[in-house]
Amino acid sequence: MTEQLAVDAVGVTKSFGSLRAVDDITVQVAPGEVYGVLGPNGAGKTTFLRMLFGLIRPDAGTIRVFGRTWEKDGINVLDGVAGFIESPKFYPYLTGRQNLEGLALLDGGDRADRLAEVLEVVDLTDRAGDKVSGYSYGMRQRLGVAASLLRDPRLLVLDEPANGLDPAGIRDMRALVKRLAGSGLTVLLSSHHMDEVEEICDNVTIMRTGSVAFHGTIEKLRTMAPDPGYALSTGDDVRAREVAGRHPSVAVTTDPDAELVVTGPRDDVAAYVADLVRSGIRLDGFIATRTPLESLFFMLTDAESSVEGAA
Numbered sequence: 549m550t551e552q553l554a555v556d557a558v559g560v561t562k563s564f565g566s567l568r569a570v571d572d573i574t575v576q577v578a579p580g581e582v583y584g585v586l587g588p589n590g591a592g593k594t595t596f597l598r599m600l601f602g603l604i605r606p607d608a609g610t611i612r613v614f615g616r617t618w619e620k621d622g623i624n625v626l627d628g629v630a631g632f633i634e635s636p637k638f639y640p641y642l643t644g645r646q647n648l649e650g651l652a653l654l655d656g657g658d659r660a661d662r663l664a665e666v667l668e669v670v671d672l673t674d675r676a677g678d679k680v681s682g683y684s685y686g687m688r689q690r691l692g693v694a695a696s697l698l699r700d701p702r703l704l705v706l707d708e709p710a711n712g713l714d715p716a717g718i719r720d721m722r723a724l725v726k727r728l729a730g731s732g733l734t735v736l737l738s739s740h741h742m743d744e745v746e747e748i749c750d751n752v753t754i755m756r757t758g759s760v761a762f763h764g765t766i767e768k769l770r771t772m773a774p775d776p777g778y779a780l781s782t783g784d785d786v787r788a789r790e791v792a793g794r795h796p797s798v799a800v801t802t803d804p805d806a807e808l809v810v811t812g813p814r815d816d817v818a819a820y821v822a823d824l825v826r827s828g829i830r831l832d833g834f835i836a837t838r839t840p841l842e843s844l845f846f847m848l849t850d851a852e853s854s855v856e857g858a859a
Contacts, residue, residue: 552615554703554734555600560609564593571593571758572609578843579702582735584724584745585757588849593738596632596705596755600736601626613703631705636692640681644672644691645681651695663687665696669727673721692726706737710744717795722748727799742845754848756780761848766841773840774847775822780819783830791827795820801850810834811843 555577562570570592577583585593598604602625610617616625626765638647667673670690680688688799689709689738696704709725710718720798725748727820740744744782745752754762762769780800782788785808798812798820810817823832 551579553612554581554614555598556610556612556615557581557596558610560596560599560606560611561606562592562599568758570599570606573753573755573758573760574763575729575753577703577734578738579734581730581750582733582737582748584749584752585736585738585755586742586745586752586845587738587837588740588763590757591740591755591757591849593740593755594634594707595735595758597705597738600629601629601633603633611634616740628699628701629705629843630703631707632702633654633697633705633707635685635711636688636695636838638688638691640679641679641835643677643679644683644687644694645676645783647691648695648698652698655699658679662698666697668698670724686714688719689713690721697728698783701733703734703736706735708738708740710739710741714766718744733838741806742842743839744839746839754845756849769841771842773844775781775843776809776811776815776836776840777843777846778810779833779835779837780810781831782824782832783832784810786825787827787829791823792820799847799850803846809843809846811847 553576553631555575557573557575559572559574560570561572573596575585585596587593597605600613613629615626618625642650645667646747652663667676670693672687672694675683675687680691683691689712693706693709696848709723713721722744725737727733736844737791749766751765752762752769753760788808789800792798796815797816798810801809803809810820821834822833
């Protein structure tokens with residue numbers, strides 16, 4: 549008998565007026581796996597998760613959660629499902645523990661015995677008595693995970709869970725997700741940073757402007773990955789991109805921080821940099837800052853780029 553999928557979304561499409569936010573995507577998540585939906589801001593990740601939670605309805609396609617659909621099963625689709633979309637919200641004048649107590653009451657009152665456990669899991673035990681108004685953004689993210697775990701879910705859905713965290717916080721969040729997955733919990737998370745999911749996801753869907761740029765395993769991505777990327781700072785970025793046109797094996801894209809990123813074979817990148825200097829373009833910085841998978845991610849999600857073997 550075929551194992552029932554935790555999430556089985558097929559041909560899902562959603563438009564807002566003339567904007568096609570999600571364009572015929574398919575995402576299938578097996579029980580017990582950590583699945584990542586990646587893409588830059590505006591790629592359609594949050595719209596997809598909103599449809600999963602029933603906050604908006606797709607224009608086409610079907611979403612099944614453990615075999616249930618919104619059309620047939622209504623709110624029962626969310627039995628065994630927990631998580632948050634965008635940033636979790638709490639009452640700032642209440643403590644972390646009081647917020648969780650209130651949520652436990654709203655959920656039937658039988659979750660209060662899990663408060664101490666979930667606070668310890670997200671490393672907030674020592675700050676549980678402090679008002680949420682004094683929490684950092686990262687602490688609120690962790691409190692959102694704790695609130696989700698109160699329901700003892702089978703499927704945990706996290707929208708940008710590492711957003712706002714410092715490197716140590718990202719490391720701890722990654723370790724937390726790994727532990728949760730190791731307990732048999734299925735995790736579906738979104739992110740716009742490849743390095744956040746590279747070590748924890750089994751499979752990923754990478755989105756670009758609402759459509760799928762890649763489906764598959766992290767291992768498959770690694771086989772497609774180019775040489776590491778380089779952050780390039782020049783006195784004239786427009787001319788730097790024009791010069792790149794003379795080097796077809798070199799890709800120059802712009803990352804979300806409006807920084808030029810150069811990818812390609814090392815010798816060809818070196819030739820491109822030499823050409824910049826000969827062209828009289830001031831070179832202010834050239835630093836290897838991207839892992840191979842990050843470089844591939846930018847290539848997959850850049851509107852002007854295409855990668856053979858993707859999707």
